[in-house]
Amino acid sequence: NAGVMQNPRHLVRRRGQEARLRCSPMKGHSHVYWYRQLPEEGLKFMVYLQKENIIDESGMPKERFSAEFPKEGPSILRIQQVVRGDSAAYFCASSGGGASYNEQFFGPGTRLTVL
């Protein structure tokens, strides 16, 4: 049973380009969460999605960032016109939803470097 998959594992972009990060949740999980980790810091919540719905995007920057979780396929975190400050590790987690004590399973992360 594969865990949470993320790709690519490493992504290098120049300023102004677009970055697309993908996350496939664990089998049977329909809830996806994206977190960002800046160097030497803890993870910060960005967005929580269920299939075809954004449930909570209170942690997303207002501009350039968007996320989706379509009916078919992986969840996508999209960063338009990247800037150096976007360089970070982006982690996806999934859960089976339901009661709030459900455990979130994390993927290996995508490390974005903006040149």
Added chain:
Amino acid sequence: SQQGEEDPQALSIQEGENATMNCSYKTSINNLQWYRQNSGRGLVHLILIRSNEREKHSGRLRVTLDTSKKSSSLLITASRAADTASYFCATYGSGSRLTFGEGTQLTVNP
């Protein structure tokens, strides 16, 4: 200060010693979780303790939770060099997000 603050920020011990890390939080929670992160890697879930639990064990790990003080501790007994990593506490409150602390960097010297 932020929800889920770990203390100390860094801890260096010798193999075989015990390591204790503390976490404080501010708001009410449903549960508190501890994660480990090896350098440059993803997070590994270690243990979850619910708000109505006071202590939990898993192998060499012992977690306590004091909701009156809004604090938790993680004890790793008989540490090994392989325990070297960053350890994060994360609280799960209203909504479905996890709120992470800044982490404790543990170094276990052989």
